[in-house]
Amino acid sequence: MQNYKLENLCDVKSSKRIYVSDYVEDGVPFFRGKEITELSANLKLSEQLFISYERYNEIKEKFGAPVKDDILLTAVGTIGNSYMVEKEPLYFKDGNLIWFTNYKTDIVLPEYLYIVFNSSWFKKTLIQKGQIGSVQNALTIEKVKRIEIPIPSLEAQKDVIKNVNLLNRKIKLNIELIDNLNEYTELIFHKWFVDFNFPDKDGKPYKDNSGEMSKNSGKLVPVNWKPTTIGVITINYDNKRIPLSDSVRTKRRGIYPYYGATQIMDYIDDYIFNGVYCLIAEDGSVIDENNRPIMQLAWGKFWVNNHAHVLQGKGNISTEYIYLSLKRTNILGAVTGAIQKKINQQNLNRLPAILPSNEIMVHFNQIVQPLFKKIMELTDENSLLKEIRNLLVKKFI
Numbered sequence: 314m315q316n317y318k319l320e321n322l323c324d325v326k327s328s329k330r331i332y333v334s335d336y337v338e339d340g341v342p343f344f345r346g347k348e349i350t351e352l353s354a355n356l357k358l359s360e361q362l363f364i365s366y367e368r369y370n371e372i373k374e375k376f377g378a379p380v381k382d383d384i385l386l387t388a389v390g391t392i393g394n395s396y397m398v399e400k401e402p403l404y405f406k407d408g409n410l411i412w413f414t415n416y417k418t419d420i421v422l423p424e425y426l427y428i429v430f431n432s433s434w435f436k437k438t439l440i441q442k443g444q445i446g447s448v449q450n451a452l453t454i455e456k457v458k459r460i461e462i463p464i465p466s467l468e469a470q471k472d473v474i475k476n477v478n479l480l481n482r483k484i485k486l487n488i489e490l491i492d493n494l495n496e497y498t499e500l501i502f503h504k505w506f507v508d509f510n511f512p513d514k515d516g517k518p519y520k521d522n523s524g525e526m527s528k529n530s531g532k533l534v535p536v537n538w539k540p541t542t543i544g545v546i547t548i549n550y551d552n553k554r555i556p557l558s559d560s561v562r563t564k565r566r567g568i569y570p571y572y573g574a575t576q577i578m579d580y581i582d583d584y585i586f587n588g589v590y591c592l593i594a595e596d597g598s599v600i601d602e603n604n605r606p607i608m609q610l611a612w613g614k615f616w617v618n619n620h621a622h623v624l625q626g627k628g629n630i631s632t633e634y635i636y637l638s639l640k641r642t643n644i645l646g647a648v649t650g651a652i653q654k655k656i657n658q659q660n661l662n663r664l665p666a667i668l669p670s671n672e673i674m675v676h677f678n679q680i681v682q683p684l685f686k687k688i689m690e691l692t693d694e695n696s697l698l699k700e701i702r703n704l705l706v707k708k709f710i
Contacts, residue, residue, distance in 0.1 A: 315464055317461065317464050320459065322421045323413050323414060323417065325413055326412050327407050328404065335364050336362055336363065339363055340369070341363060341368075341402045341404055342361065343403070345362070345405070346406070348361075349385050349386075349405075350394045364404060369402055369404055379405065379414065380398065380401055381401060384396070384423070385398070392440070395427065395430040397424075422470045424470075425473060425474055429462055434706070435710075463709055469709065473706065477702055477705060480698050483698055484698050484699065491692060494685075499637060502637040511535075538668060538673075540666075543663070543664040543665075543666050546630045546666055547624045547630070549658060550586070551622055553585055554623060555585065556619045556620075557581065557618065567582030569582070569584040569616055571617075574597050574599070575607050583616065589610070589611070591610060591611075591624045591632050591636045592617065592624075593608050594606065594607040594621055595621055595657075596655040597654065599644075599655065604645040605643070622661055631681070634674070642665065642666075644656065647664060
C-alpha cells in the first residue's frame with residue numbers, strides 16, 4: 314500500500330469554455346454539474362443539453378475530450394459527485410466539473426479510482442483539502458491534484474472492483490424497480506384522481522362508463538367528492554421540528570437520519586418522528602423547473618430541521634395520497650421571496666386538493682400503500698448495500 318497524489322495517478326484538468334449560444338437541439342451530449350449529480354445517483358436526466366458535432370470536433374482536435382472510463386467530478390455547489398464516462402462523444406462545462414483522464418494504469422485502475430471517489434472518505438477529504446469558498450462550495454484543480462490516495466496492489470484493486478461491481482449491480486437493479494414502482498403509483502393516482510377513472514361498483518372505469526358527476530365549488534367531480542385544500546386533509550407537525558447546528562451534530566453522531574429541506578444532511582443519535590411523513594422544502598430550493606414542490610417521503614425514525622414542512626394525512630387520507638397529490642401540484646403562486654424563495658405554512662395549507670369518498674380512499678390505500686412499502690424496503694436495502702460497499706473500500710483507505 315502506498316499513497317499517491319492524484320496528479321501522479323492521472324491528468325487532472327477542466328474543459329474549454331462553452332457558451333449558451335453553443336447549445337443546439339441535438340448533437341453531442343453536454344453535461345453540467347446538475348447532470349453529473351443525477352447520473353451519479355443513477356437517475357434519469359431531468360434535462361439534456363447538446364453542442365454541435367462541429368464545435369465538439371473543433372475542441373477535441375485542439376484540446377482533447379473525455380473518453381470511456383474518464384471521470385467527471387462536480388466541483389461547484391454540490392461537490393464530490395462523480396460519473397465514469399460510459400460512451401463517447403460527450404463534453405462538459407468548465408468550472409463546474411473536474412476531468413480525470415490518462416491514468417497511470419501500471420499503478421491504478423480507473424474503476425478502482427472511481428470506487429474511491431464514491432467513498433465517504435474521499436468526499437470528506439475533498440471538503441477538508443480541496444474546497445474553497447464560504448458562500449458557495451467549490452473545488453480547485455490545484456488543490457485536488459495534491460490530494461493523496463492510498464493505492465493497494467493491482468491484484469487487490471481487481472478484487473475490490475469485482476466485489477463492488479456485484480453490489481453496484483444489485484443497487485442499480487433496486488433503483489430501476491423503485492423507479493418503476495414510483496411511475497406506477499403516479500399512474501394510478503392520475504387515473505383515479507385526475508381522470509376520475511377509478512373502478513366503479515362493477516370494476517369499470519368510472520368516468521368512461523358515465524359515472525355520475527356533480528359541480529362542487531365550481532369544479533366537476535364525482536358524486537360525494539369535493540374540492541378542498543391541503544390544510545384540511547393533513548396534520549402539520551412543524552412545531553415539533555428542531556434545528557441542530559453542525560457543531561452539535563458532530564457531537565451527536567448516530568444512526569438516525571437528520572433531514573434538511575431537500576435531503577438527508579447527517580445521521581445523529583436520536584429521533585423526533587417515527588412513521589411515514591411527507592416533507593416539503595420550506596425555503597431555499599422549494600420549487601422545481603415544472604413549478605412542483607421539492608419533496609421527500611420520509612419513513613422510520615428520523616429528525617427534521619426547520620427548513621422542511623412535516624405533514625401526514627388526516628384520518629383515512631394516507632400520507633402517500635398527500636405525497637402523490639402534492640407531487641403534481643403547481644405551487645408557483647404559493648412561493649414568496651425574490652432572492653430566498655419560501656413556502657410558508659399558510660400558503661402551503663391553501664394549496665388545492667381533492668377529497669374523495671371514504672370508500673374510494675380506502676380502496677386506493679389498499680392498492681398503493683403496499684407499493685410504497687416495497688419502495689421503502691428497496692431504498693433501505695440500497696442504504697445497507699452502500700454501507701457494505703463503503704466498508705469494502707475502507708479496508709484500503
